[in-house]
Amino acid sequence: MRRKYEIHIDGRPLVIAGSDELPVPPANWLVLRVDDPREVGPAVKQFEQRTELAGLLLHGSDVPRIWKEFRSRYVFVQAAGGAVTDEQGRLLAIHRLGRWDLPKGKVDKGEEIPAAAVREVQEECGLVSVNLEAPLCDTWHTYERNGERHLKRTDWFLMRASAKEQLVPQADEDISEVRWLDAAEVQRMKGETYPSLVSVVEAWERAHRSRT
Numbered sequence: 001m002r003r004k005y006e007i008h009i010d011g012r013p014l015v016i017a018g019s020d021e022l023p024v025p026p027a028n029w030l031v032l033r034v035d036d037p038r039e040v041g042p043a044v045k046q047f048e049q050r051t052e053l054a055g056l057l058l059h060g061s062d063v064p065r066i067w068k069e070f071r072s073r074y075v076f077v078q079a080a081g082g083a084v085t086d087e088q089g090r091l092l093a094i095h096r097l098g099r100w101d102l103p104k105g106k107v108d109k110g111e112e113i114p115a116a117a118v119r120e121v122q123e124e125c126g127l128v129s130v131n132l133e134a135p136l137c138d139t140w141h142t143y144e145r146n147g148e149r150h151l152k153r154t155d156w157f158l159m160r161a162s163a164k165e166q167l168v169p170q171a172d173e174d175i176s177e178v179r180w181l182d183a184a185e186v187q188r189m190k191g192e193t194y195p196s197l198v199s200v201v202e203a204w205e206r207a208h209r210s211r212t
Helices: 037-049 063-071 113-125 183-190 195-210
Strands: 004-009 012-018 029-033 055-060 075-085 091-096 099-101 104-106 131-145 148-160 175-181
Touching (some): 004 037, 004 063, 012 037, 012 063, 037 055, 075 113, 113 175, 148 195, 183 195
Parallel strands (some): 004 131, 012 055, 075 148
Antiparallel strands (some): 075 091, 091 099
């Protein structure tokens, strides 16, 4: 069982961790000890209301129970995506709704997660040949739709594709552009993308450096 979780709520991180290995939070974080899982709901509500806070750290001796209580408050959604590299070591990115992002999407019922990740990259970027190499990381974030709160887990994978293929943005998914980003562009992307995606890009950078 994992001993630490990080979830983004409206772009702000909420961390669940064990008290015996408590991380040092950055400035302007709310830190609360949870001895009873029933304390999770009021803590999250307080965080949502106090928009001046940069993050929330919930800690306690029973991380699995805290996490189970947190998850029970949401409809779970499984998604998958790819951090795709070309022959020149560039990162494939999509531009959607005013921000740079990485290709990803919901896993269909009965579909294997790695297969879904490859399919989403192909569909959103217009690629035919995409090679999955290895798992990279996962991210969690919440959102509200049709009056229900959702908790989305996205499993990310390292992939390879060729820049010789034509890139075609999937317009019906609000994707306006697909582009291979060089190192300088990747750095700019980290300052302009969703906070939850920065850790994925940084994980891709570490993996890319280890292979070059």
